[in-house]
Amino acid sequence: MANPSVEPAPQGAGDANARRDRPPTIRDVAELAGVATSTVSRALSRPDRVNPRTRVRIEEAAAELNYIPSSQARGLSSGRTNAVAVLVPDITNPFYFDIIRGTQHQLKAAGVTQLLVDTEESSEMELDALHKMRKSADGFILAASRLTDAQLTEVSQTQPLVTFNRASTSAPTVMIDTPSAIIQALEHLASLGHHKVCYVAGPPTSWSNQMRWKVFEEDATKRGMEVHRIGPYAPKTTSGAAAADAAVRTGATACIVFNDLLAIGMLQRLQARGIRVPADMSIIGSDDIFGADFCNPPLTTISSPIEQAGRVAVSMLLAQLNPLPGSATRKLAVMPTHLTVRESTGPAPA
Amino acid sequence: MANPSVEPAPQGAGDANARRDRPPTIRDVAELAGVATSTVSRALSRPDRVNPRTRVRIEEAAAELNYIPSSQARGLSSGRTNAVAVLVPDITNPFYFDIIRGTQHQLKAAGVTQLLVDTEESSEMELDALHKMRKSADGFILAASRLTDAQLTEVSQTQPLVTFNRASTSAPTVMIDTPSAIIQALEHLASLGHHKVCYVAGPPTSWSNQMRWKVFEEDATKRGMEVHRIGPYAPKTTSGAAAADAAVRTGATACIVFNDLLAIGMLQRLQARGIRVPADMSIIGSDDIFGADFCNPPLTTISSPIEQAGRVAVSMLLAQLNPLPGSATRKLAVMPTHLTVRESTGPAPA
């Protein structure tokens, strides 16, 4: 049981850290530096509150002991956890991966821990997580929240949160500019001579699904197109087959699909059925997820800066958590979108 | 200072929770139940330690107040955080998404929080995270660790961890059975008449990359094949172009590629250059990630139960954290693999 690190260090203080078996606490540092724990605490959190000389001494002591403050203890007294929970409806969906990537990146930069939660497309689970974790997270990022407006409002009164792709009057929101994207997509289809278009709907509880449909209908009607709508479908490639079959039956020559996952699923089914894309039917997806560029044919899709959106969401949340006196907190960020034309769209069949 | 919760509830106890502004603490529960906080604590953690009647009373009080113990405070005294950190080299890589999915799922089932960390393929960041988070996580799962054996050994002495896809004598490991998979793949290629094969290498620090190459070389040589090796390449689709070009230059008719990401990148490049897959060259990937089934052509690949591997990793870690008297902790889990033949492999060109 002889712990080799018990041996006194020959001389260099560099390896003094290994001396204790138990992780060093603030008290150890205080003792080593010859000050009170409170001073150590301040030296580490508000450095300008202590004399530079003392601070240096403390920092050296801390470094020597290899001291790391316990986030738990810190959280206990400060009431903050230094963690943010990110709630996504489906961790399986590459779209959310991109979001997670963005949030993770930005949170890490801010030294905040990310708590990832998969709500499995269920508003109950979402609510439950929001409730259970209210003590363990300083704030929440709700990606594509399934909550009702009322629920959202209620929750946002208790805890800081920002929603993503879900409009809310009560909480800051970052949104993907779907409307203009849908219009771009319809413009593109119109220019290719399509007259009969179909919207392939995603989850009914998805706010962005509703928005997309609304704009789609309005704009397509305005253009005098024949408008169809099918769905709802689960936003997964596996739902693509059913969607593809239904889409074909509508007689539309082009589809704008709720998201890329579904669109890719449709692509596969259409190919299996010998329906050529884009010769027989054009397909436009949404999100430009991983895979959209190398599927077959490569998917024309509405590109959104998803990862960046994740970053912005974090910034907004952090701004809310640590309000800067000067700047008012931004309540809404709209991320620009554009249509990425690849090979799944082409001229309408004659 | 009148505490509103002192008012007796009219009758229904259901909405009593909304009464206090501050989240209820164990003290509130104790007061409501008319017992000491210690009793509440025990009633909630070791129910058999208190009288059933008292326990029921406490449970009711807790429910009424909507009490949720603070994991922070609990952790402070118990020394546990109820969180597990999962370290992945690159959160961008779909392969790790699958792992994360698995760990997330299993951790959630166990009521443990997942702390996700992207180490950016750097052993320093990995070490750093391991160090910085030793207080905030009860254990670690290292996916495809970039650490040296020595580092791994050292770290594993301080904190509970399990490695994934990284052999280790010091820590429990879950591995993908790469060797047999590579052999299957070579068998497949041999049966298609390929004689010149090329291994497209991934990151040199990746242990599984080394293993794959080792087995590849051995087995291909045994079969009397002409063996090539190119690389290393970053495991990203964008590295695929360079890899494809290099692969073509070797004169090999088939490649086994470090992973699907790289393989898909190669596919794209080969197509762009007019080199037909599989007519001119066969490609075999590894991991069967999202996208491997719908790229063009669909990728023949080594399928691994990645998500399940994540789950197993969690189980092993949790077993380590809460050792059951009876069962010895498993030190190694090997996940079976199989070759999924799709359309990127075909007969060797004449």
Add this chain to the structure above:
DNA sequence: AAGCTTGCGGCAAGCGGTTGCCAAAAGTTG
């Protein structure tokens, strides 16, 4: 040089739980 401002750092009271220890209560036994 005396009086005053200001900066620095210590004291101690929490933050919300857990847990060892012990006394009171309840149950057993002869």
Add this chain to the structure above:
DNA sequence: CAACTTTTGGCAACCGCTTGCCGCAAGCTT
């Protein structure tokens, strides 16, 4: 019914860190 054992539950001391309050000493003013 007394003596003894077993439960049950309260007291209080932490866990590691933060922070309001306050005293001291150094720096400044006149």
